[in-house]
Amino acid sequence: MARDTYITLLLCLTFTLAFSQDFIINGLVIDDNSEPVVLANVILLSEEGEFIKGTVTNDQGYYEFKAISPSSYRIVASYIANTVESPLTTITESIEISPLILQSSQELDEVIVTQKKPKLEQLADRHIFNVENTALSDGDIWDVLKRTPGVMVMNNRLYVNGSSKVNIMINGKRVNLPEDDIINLLTGSSASNVESIEVITSPPAKYSAEGGLLIDIKMKKNLVAGYNGALFNRYTQGVLPKHTLGMDHFFKGKKIDFSTNYSFSHDRDWTRYSDITTYFESGQESEVWTAEQKSISNKRSHNLNLFLDVELDEKNAISLSSTSSFSPNGGINFSSITDIEDTTGEFMARLYGLNILNSDKFNSSNYLDWVYKLNDKGAELSTNAHFTYYDSKLNQEVNNDIVQGFTENTSENTLNINSDQIINLFSAQTDLTLPLSEHSTMETGLRIATINSEASIIQSGFDDTLEGINPTGSGIFDYDEQIYAGYASVNSSWNKWKLNLGLRTEYIDTKGELDNLSLQNTSSYFNLFPNMSMSYTKEKNAIYFKYYRRITRPRYSSINPFQFYLSANSISEGNPSLKPAYSDYVQFDYVYDRDFKVLVFANKKSNEQVQQIFQDNATNTLRAQYINLETNYFYGIDASVSKDLTSFWYLYFLVSHYHDKDSFIDVETNTTIENSIWTTHLRANNYFTLLKDKSLYADVTFTYLSPSIQGNATYESYSKLGLNFRKTFWNKDASISMGVDDIFNNGNMFSTRDYLDQNNITSTRKETRLFVFGFRYKFGNTKIRDNYKRKNTEEGKRL
Incomplete structure (x- = not known):
């Protein structure tokens, strides 16, 4: 009843609001003799310089932009090497801009439409x-x-503002994949069709409260009518080779934009581990297990992205997008040699292990959007539907042999493990954008999402006589989740102030059921998620303030209640009792002249979900478990500069110093343990544009992280230095790139867990020093090919 009333109120709020009107901007481009300039490029930019729309002038030098929302804009017209820009104009009604005058017009022979943006x-x-x-x-x-x-990026995990709870979006659409599969998708996708990366540090109420911060990968659109495409090839050499090849295709018509890109990747990765664990008995050190391990993976991946935008008429537009990946016949061979000694160093036993893992993974995320521009002042109604299908099949064989000596804590056996996880996710959202006045806009909307995850496992060959270990022989875990959400936000700007206020509400029902134990977990909860961002700008000074509250729900793989072997003395297990985590974040920024920035921040998290490794001293095994931290406190200060030092050298430099404290419950003693540290993060990105024709690009990147923590582990410092070059030729239709990552091979990880009866050291050595070589060739209509004298050609009509 409460849920129905809640949804009804939100529907009333959304659909009883009044609507407003679209605007038209038009004008004339002339030369210094007051003659019209035909086929001049005209682009509409936001106040911040973002591209909004583009067009060309007709045979009278006239241009027009339709369906424009109230805001402040600039118009830039260009012709050959000449450019003119209008003053910043606030649009509150349809308007004709004063004529834009281009000096010294010439015949249009071949023009490349470009726009320079700050990095x-x-x-x-x-x-x-x-x-x-x-x-x-x-x-x-x-x-x-x-x-x-x-x-x-640390341990192949993304961090923003110190949080690893980061969601990836492509063109505003969230990618619903586990972390490892997101990495596979992004490593197999070329960056050549990426326009920009948006790091959203204060997500508006429009976005789901799920997860932490957002990274939106904005893909390019074809700004020139017609068809163009590209072929690309990328080779990477570490200890083992890796290879990616693919193609991009773009088509732009009068009312249709279509793009697709496909890539195939064959990656072979090599990793070495050294692990030393000191086990305890009756509170005293008893045995030392030293393991040398090597992992070799062989993965093939097909990635396909599709984007289609159709303008049905001046008020209606639909968009279709799809992101799919297929990784068949993946394989990982994990071999290990473990020596067991007593505390005096006397040899006791040697174990040999071999873990052979085969996998097949498929994921497809599909989106349908409809946007209707209402008939009053630029109001807009949009609806989005989304469906994701994910299937991960794993087949694993674990062999364990005692090649010397004897230990009672393990046995010789061959384990066979088969598992499958299928996830179906559906969501639908409706949003209404409503200008309230010349300076304020309101957004509101509703969202519903349903998720079903079915995980199954079959294991055989394990020794079930060992106490404290209970691997799941077989089982099916079914998990269902329903989310009902609504939000409202107001964006206001007046004089030098900007303010965004938002409130999101979410009601969640969950049910998890394990068939063989008749185990069922259910929960329901209702939460409010406020957010606010505010800015004040005066001359060269800008002040920003932001606050938000977020939730992180358990990942589907982490709540599977299965316990299964990774090796003879290591076990992984899920936790169906994981709780959702909550985060409150506040940040204050000061920016001078857009280039110099200082900010202070603080973040408090409760019930943060982490996978921790702890040693079971009763069975001499290592267990990887998902738990909820009690609390996490994270606060500090950042200082950065992003500036063109010369006409060819752009620098971004960051110094971040923060305090991180995790509190968790020890599983053996049930006592609260605190792990805290002050950490310094340095980053220097140098971007160079070289040669007279600006056809050579270089970047030098340096990263340093002092000792840091995550849960019960402490990580030593590391650093990386990378160098990359890119050279264009053939009139910039082709390019070659090469570079080296982690030149001095200092990017490997070393971690310790040392508290109470836990004593473990792990050294992880991945292929961080890599040589990369790439080639890309563009073809098709990449330029505007027309002539001032030929006013009415088909190409002109297409533009």
């Missing part, structure tokens, strides 16, 4: 990293994210 743009709720025309654009998207200001 880093600071906005109230996000910062935007423009990657076009940098040495990074021939790499893959994962490499670009690792170099994006404000983003840190």
Whole structure:
């Protein structure tokens, strides 16, 4: 009853609001003799310099932009090498702009439409990293994210503002994939068709409260009518080779934009581990297990992205998008040699282990959007439907042999494990944008989502006589979740102030059921998620303030209640009793001249979900368990500069110093343990544009992280230095790139867990030093090919 009343109220709020009107901007482009300029490029920019729309003048030099929302805009007209820009104009009604005068017009023979943007743009709720025309654009998207200001990658996990709860979006659509599969998708996708990376540090109420912060990968659209495409090839050499090849296709018509890109990746990865664990008996050290392990993976992945935008008429538009990945016949061979000694160093036994894992994974996320521009002052109604299908099949064989000596804590056996997880996710959302006045806009909307996850497992061959270990022989775990959400937000700007206020409400029903134990967990909860961002700008000074509250629900793989072997003395298990985590974040920024920035921040989290490894001293095994931390406190200060030091050198430099404290319950003693540290993060990104024709790009990136923590583990410091080059030729239709990551091979991880009866040291050595070589060739209609004298050609009509 409460839920029905809640939904009814939200529906009434959404559909009883009044609607408003679209505006038209038009004008004339003339030369210094007051003659009209035909086929001049005209683009509409936001106050922050973002591209909104583009067109060309007709044979009378006339241009027009329709369906424009009230805001402040600039208009830029260009012809050959000449450019003119209008003053910033606030649009509150349809308007004709004063004629734009281009000096010294010439015949239009061949023009490339380009727009120079700063590489880093600071906005109230996000910062935007423009990657076009940098040495990074021939790499893959994962490499670009690792170099994006404000983003840190540690242990193949993304961190923003110190939080690993980061969601990935592509063109505003969330990618619903587990972390490992997101990495596979992004490493197999070329960055050459990425326009920018938006790091949303204060997500508006429109977005789901689920997860932490947002990274939105904005893909390019074809600004020139007709068809063009590209072929790309990327080779990476570490200890083992990796290879990606693919193609992009773009088509733009009068009312249709279509793009697709396909890539195939074959990655072979190599990792070495050294693990030393000291086990205890009756509170005293008893045995030392030293394991040398090696992992070799062989993965093939097909990635396909489709984007279609159709303008049905001046008021209606639909969009279709799909992101799919298929990784068949993946394989990982994990071998280990473990020596067991007593505390005096006397040899007791040697174990040999071999874990052979085969996998097949498929994911497809599909979206349908409809946008209707209402008939009053630019009001807009939009509806989105989304469906994701995910299937992960794993087949695993674990062999364990005692090649020397004897230990009672393990036995010789061969384990066979088969598991499958299928996830179906559906969501629908309706949003209404309503200008309230010249300076304020309201957004409100409703969302419903249903999720079903079915996980199954079959294990055989394990020794069930060992106490404390109870691997799941077979089982099916079914999990269902329903989410009902609504939000309202107001965006206001007046004089030098901007304010965004939002409130999101969510009601959640969950049920998890394990068939063989008749185990059922159910929960329902209702939450409010406020957010606010505010800015004040005066001359060269800007002040920002932001606050938000977020929720992180347990990942579907983490709540599976299965216990299964990773090796003879290591076990992984899920936790169906995981609680949702909540986060409250506040930040204050000061920016001078758009280039210099200082900010202070604080974040409090409760019930944060982490996977921790702890040693079971009764069975001499290592257990990987998902738990809820009691609390996490995270606060600190950042100072950064992003500036063109010369005409060819752009610098981004960051110093971040923060305190991180995790509190958790020890599973053996039930006592609260605190792990805390002060950490310093340094980053320097240098981007160079070289040669007279600006056809050579270079970037030098340095990252340093002092000792840090995560849950019960403490990580030693590490650093990385990378160098990349990109050279264009053939009139910029082709490019070659090459680079080296982690030149001095200092990017490996070393961690310790040392408290109470836990004593473990782990060294992880991945392929961090990599040589990368790439080639890209563009073809098709990449330029406007027309002539001043030929006013009415078909190409002119297409534009």
